[in-house]
Amino acid sequence: MGSNSLAEYVHLLNQLKSYSNIPQDLISSFRHYILLIYGSDQENKFSEPMLWIGIYIALASLICVFAMIADLLHGFRSRKLWFPCKYFTLNAASLSVIAVAMKLPVDLNNSMPGHVDQAAKLGSMAFMCTMMTNLLPSLATMNSKELFTNIIALAILKSKQILELKYQAGHQTALRDLQPERLTFENLKQHVSNYWIMARTGSPQFISACHATSSASGVICAASTFIHIRIVYMILCLSTRDYKSDYKWSMLVIFVIQSIGVILGTIAPLFRCFACLSFKLTKSWIWNHINVFKVEKYWTQKLSDWKQNSISFSSRSRKYKIVIHNLKIIVLRFCIGIQKTVVVACKVLGLFYLLFVICGMQCFHCWRSLKAMLVASGILVIQNPQQPEQNIDLRRYVLQLQDDMELADKTLKNITKSVNLVIVNAENHQPNNLMTLLVQSNGFAGVGEYDSFHVPPLTAVRYLNCWSLPLVTLTTIAISLPEIQNDRVDNLLISVSEGLAYVKLVEGSLNTTNDYVRIQKAAKMLWLEVEFYNRWLGKKLQYHAPGVNRAPQILQWFRDEAQNMVMEVEAMDIDGSNERAICANSMYRITQTILLLNQGNIDEVSQEDLFTRLSSMISDILAACLTNLPLVIAMKCHESVIEKREASVLAAAQLLGQTREIINTLNAREIPNLNTEELAFIENWRRAYLMHPFPPNP
Secondary structure, eight states, X not given: OOTTHHHHHHHHHHHHHTOTTSOHHHHHHHHTTHHHHHHHHHHHHHTTTHHHHHHHHHHHHHHHHHHHHHHHHHHHHTTXXXXXXXXXXXXXXXXXXXXXXXXXXXXXXXXXXXXXXXXXXXXXXXXXXXXXHHHGGGGGGSOHHHHTTOTTTHHHHXXXXXXXXXXXXXXXXXXXXXXXXXXXXXXXXXXXXXXXHHHHHXXXXXXXXXXXXXXXXXXXXXHHHHHHHHHHHHHHHSSOOOOOSTTTTHHHHHHHHHHHXXXXXXXXXXXXXXXXXXXXXXXXXXXXXXXXXXXOHHHHHHXXXXXXXXXXXXXXXXXXXXXXXXXXXXXXXXXXXXXXXXXXXXXHHHHHHHHHHHHHHHHHHHHHHHHHHHHHHTSXXXXXXXXXXXXXXXXXXXXXXXXXXXXXXXXXXXXXXHHHHHHHHHHTTOOHHHHHHHHTOOSSHHHHHSSOTTSOOSSSSOOOOOSHHHHHHHHHHHHTOTTSOHHHHHHHHHHHHHHHHHHHHHHHHHOOSHHHHHHHHHHHHHHHHHHHHOEXXXXXXXXXSTTOOSHHHXXXXXXXXXXXXXXXXXXXXXXXXXXXXXXXXXXXXXXXHHHHHTSSSGGGOOHHHHHHHHHHHHHHHHHHHHTTHHHHHHXXXXXXXXXXXXXXXXXXHHHHHHTHHHHHHHHTSOOOSOOTTGGGOHHHHHHHHHXXXXXXXX
């Protein structure tokens, strides 16, 4: 009747009263339906927002589908076929979206009379299974407090502790293997490969994906997907697309989006199971999974430790302590039993997929045997057959939860290939402009010459030196010379910009005290002003005071301006933290040092001579700083946080590839007689130069 059905019904009753041949008892009986019609009108009014709620469910489902597809593409692109969770992870935001997407299964008030309505509600259950399976590896990224709330996840928390102990042992082994005083490119490449193997095999998401729970979830996901496909086929066969619930046409949208999510979301779990089984498909591993009633210790180790530990009580009652202790043991025994039951059930489910994979692998081995026979008989010819690589030494760095388990040789070989591929790809992005600048340097003399100990300090505050600040200051002077061609100035700017990217890595790894961080912050601020705005502390470069156009005059102008700035902020700069004072002090000392070095013939120095001298100092300082790159790469390989190790080793591999030419070039030079820790600080280089001036390298 529409939204005004009650008014129409009352009007109809009034019309019936006007007819004398209609019994009054019949009209009275019709009046009893007024309340029912009123209730129906109110229900229709209250159900109007359900359409918008359905649209929200569809949008939330679409977000989940996009996140699962992003993880799928990320796994294929990075060759991580266990598909770690990078975008679709468990956090506050994703849980909110999932809660909206799962509105239909928990909606018990609304009837689902239409075929599409019923299919959408059942499809939401399959969509939920798919999302849970895709989210399972993300449990490994949680910290210990988050994992504490999940009994099943306690196995992951014990797994992390086991892997951490084995990683520390591998870390010590890798340090012992890294013996050479000067780290060469090949030494570093092997060092990165060792840590890459530890990071990959000890990845929490990789271990989680290889658990029996992951195999079982993959089987459940595949079964639910098969059932859902049958439902989709039945809906497509129906001639009508009926949706009669309060959600109206939004049910069809929900059904389509979640069906796509179920089908696409099943790809990652199936590939994950297959990949993890093939990664560890050895005889011992297969036997361990066929023996389904064997529950490894790490599944229940944490609960067993809690059961054996005592609980401290504030009460002095001995009976009360005994009761609580016995109750704790009963509860933990029950939890251990549940844990073992779940693990056995997961292993039983995983057997189905294990048998399927074993059959597939046997077919693959049969094909390889047939191919070998054809090659031996001369029917099939293979060009340049690859010889199997020996991975005996690399196995020392493979992290396994159980000592009796082994990683498949092919998997270990693929892991090594992957890091080599990262290094090779990074080698294609060498900092060519920086290399051109470094070639101009034939030693490290500029490190000792840019700042003389004979220049008295301006203030009582002692400003430290870092690598980046003198580089920025020297570059500022060089690009301010108006007679130098623009292309040479631009090349210097680009070269220094490339170099500072690596200098910051050195400082961020080796010069990390608060005093040095303060200087680095000032240098970063100054470089931003110089590179983007062509200014030095607010003063436009190449536009000096009137009459200042010769090289000595430009140096004196910078010196005087810097001296005035330091004096202006001296009263406020009590602790030496003022960034303008830090930058001005560096400019004062460098310009005064250059003037002192050329005191006898300062008037004869041209802008071309000064630019060449400044460029030489810059290249020498960059070269000295970048001799620390091998140590930085070695340090980047080791990461204390288990969830960040793989990304840290990846960054080390990329840095190694990008700086291959720099490392090889600088390794051929003779460095000062300083230990590895002393080489990280520019002040130590200056003192070493004062004692024994650096000779030029041949």
